[in-house]
Amino acid sequence: MSWQVTVLGTNSAVPTPQRSPSAQVLSTEKHSILIDCGEGTQVRMTSFGIKRSRIDCILITHLHGDHVFGLPGLLTSYNLFRRERKLQVYGPKGLRAFVTHNLEMIGTHMNYDLEIIEHNAADPKRIYQDEHLEIRTIPLSHRVPTTGYLFREKIPPRKIISEKATAYNIPYTAMRSLQLGEDWIAADGSTIPNEQLTFPNRTARSFAYCSDTAYREDIVDQVRSIDLLYHEATFLHELEKEADKRMHSTAKQAALIARKAEVKKLMIGHFSTRYKDPKILLEEAKQTFEPTILAEEGLVVEI
Amino acid sequence: MSWQVTVLGTNSAVPTPQRSPSAQVLSTEKHSILIDCGEGTQVRMTSFGIKRSRIDCILITHLHGDHVFGLPGLLTSYNLFRRERKLQVYGPKGLRAFVTHNLEMIGTHMNYDLEIIEHNAADPKRIYQDEHLEIRTIPLSHRVPTTGYLFREKIPPRKIISEKATAYNIPYTAMRSLQLGEDWIAADGSTIPNEQLTFPNRTARSFAYCSDTAYREDIVDQVRSIDLLYHEATFLHELEKEADKRMHSTAKQAALIARKAEVKKLMIGHFSTRYKDPKILLEEAKQTFEPTILAEEGLVVEI
Structure with missing residues (x-):
């Protein structure tokens, strides 16, 4: 079975009827991992054929609303669905307080084992491994502590x-x-x-998710030669100063990271609401790194 | 201009692609009032032609996720849209802690005047009045402190x-x-x-919103003869015991309240996910109170 990345949301900041806030699902033979959980993520999982019950792990990149406001709803839905399987939720420091306070405020006691694991966003670190998969954090540069995630399949050589x-x-x-x-x-x-x-065995599959971040050169070594890099591209490069100020990347910068890292494919997302049609961002990225695709709600990328 | 009630969500507990959690907007000449704010409410406002910026007041019935998990996202979107107008948010005790903790956790400082006004859910009380409108709370019986809201137009006789x-x-x-x-x-x-x-002037318009609640006879006097009563109807009456236990109402009970109060029209909503087609709930309610309609996503009711 291939690895599949399903895109649930591509917009930055504010959800719109056309574009939803950040969320993606990585599906492997053994795992179903939700990465980020903006408002409405649980409904889009259903719309795009992702079984909520299959998710065994949730990774949060940072505590901004467009990446985390869907989490309390999803966790309480699991309760209502009488989930029994353990659920692990990883994210930067502050995640536990965010989740527990929300659940306490609405008086919900989880009837399943919910484990929240916080990490220091500044250090690249392996946070999970089993015989099939390894997950590492990728420190990113944003206005609050933020980490991307790197997924590598573990297969014998x-x-x-x-x-x-x-x-x-x-x-x-x-x-x-x-x-x-x-x-x-x-x-x-x-x-x-x-x-x-x-x-010789085939090459192990690999995927990295980098959102949100200013241009940061040391991402390159961490994602070198991987199959698929998702990198945010909030702005066109003509707004480089705005991107710097708000600690986001331009489409050109995302493509530069991909080119330097010699990844096989780049997917850009987290588009500013000002771009009604994000194709303009794709065109810019392709000038620097041709194998670039646009994240779109419902898109499934096979790795 | 008439009063308009726009239904944004009709489902209980868990959002689905077909039915969303509770939220309605009452639009009058002078006001645009959001009542409840389940996850994804801000997007449905846009989908159904409600301008987010027009909302001047938000009323929360109780702190359950399907009535309040959309609030942090909406409030931060106002910040991103550079709202300048004051916004008042009313709800039972605990609302302030819920909102402020969520905003603090994501490091957002509001650049508009956000006033949170808590009330004691046990006492019926006038919480707002100006020369056009009066709003009163209606104490409801649910698993956490809960109030409905009664809206009366103020016009000279x-x-x-x-x-x-x-x-x-x-x-x-x-x-x-x-x-x-x-x-x-x-x-x-x-x-x-x-x-x-x-x-003589025409009769003043009136609307009441009662969700979530067990059958509660003293609602009748508070909503007597009003134009439109929204009353939750989570279950069919064959599940009366389940309704009692979870402190919800059946369609028949909602209709009984409407009949005893002699309201002009009843709208039922907050349907259990088990009812794929809520028409069965409408049929039950109509047997007791004929002028009943079903809440539906996007429905606009003129008063």
Whole structure:
């Protein structure tokens, strides 16, 4: 199964009937991860075929309303739906107070295990890993503590050639070491080189989500060569000063990060409401980095 | 200009793509009043032609998420739109803490005058009046302190016959006393009876909004003979016990209140998500009170 990124909202600041505030869902075989949760996110999940119950983890980039005002509603809906599975919510310091105060004010006691995990937005850090996935924070530069997130699939570097494994009677317990590149010592003491038993695995999938941020050069090394980079592009470059002042990026700046990092594809979003049709932002980005696409409500990007 | 009630949301508890959480707007010549503000209300205002900037007053019935989770987003949008007009927000105790904590958490300082006025939900009380309008609270029975709201137009009992006022040279400053039914003493000392100078004014318009509440008989006297009663009808009467337990009303109970109060029209809403098509609730209510209509997203009711 491929990784899928579903875009739920693309607008900055204020929701409109045409464009919603920030939210995306990364769906993998094992996980369904919501990134940011602007007002109305839970309804758009339903509209765009994302099962709310599948979400096992929510990542918040920063505590601005257009990224977090949909969270109290979603968490209480889980309560009303009698969710039983644990839910982890990650975000910068202050997230726990935001969530607990909202739930206390409306007198809701969660009947499921809700774990809120705060991190220091200034340090790049691995915040989650299991055998399939690793998630790291990407420090961003915005008016409040903000982190992007980097998702890397965890797969062994080699894939086993099954008829060879059968021919040499290699036990199941040894498969992992072969996947990691080790040779095999046969029953007669001879060494079978790993290259005869395996072939190289495909590249692990990767995705990064960077919103909101001023142009920040050190993002480049953290997202180098990844499959898909989502980077905010609130303004056209003619408004570079406005972007600097409000600590946002221009379409050109997003494309510069993508080009320097040599990512495979760039998706831009978080468009200022002033751009009725964000195609103008796409055109600007493409001049610097051609493999750029526009985030659109309901868009599904396969990785 | 007539009074208009615009329905923005009709669902209970959880928003869905088809039905939104509670919110209505009462528009009069002088006022534009938002009642309740579930998640996504600000977008539906735009969708249904309500100018956000026209709203001068917001009334919250109670601090449950489906009635209040859209408020922080709307208030911060006003900030982003550089609102300058004062905004008053009324609601039960706890509202101020809910609003101020949400705004503090996202680091927003309001650049307009935001006045939050809390009331004791247990006492029926006039909370607002000017020369056009009076607003009173209606105590309701729900799991948290909850008030409905009663809106009465303020108009003088008599309307002046302008040619008579001209004929008797009655000065502008005396008009108000004539509208209130007083006679006129002419320059020659003779008394002109009020009935010769005025005719009876039309009936003042009235509207009440009652959500959420268990069946509560004392609502009847407070809404007697009004033009339009909005009363919640979460369940069919076959679920009366469930309604009692969760302190909601059935369609039949809403209709009973309307019939006893002899209101002109009843609108029911706040439907349980279990009713895919709320017509079944309308049919039940109509058996008890025929002039009942269904609240629907985008419906405009003229009073």
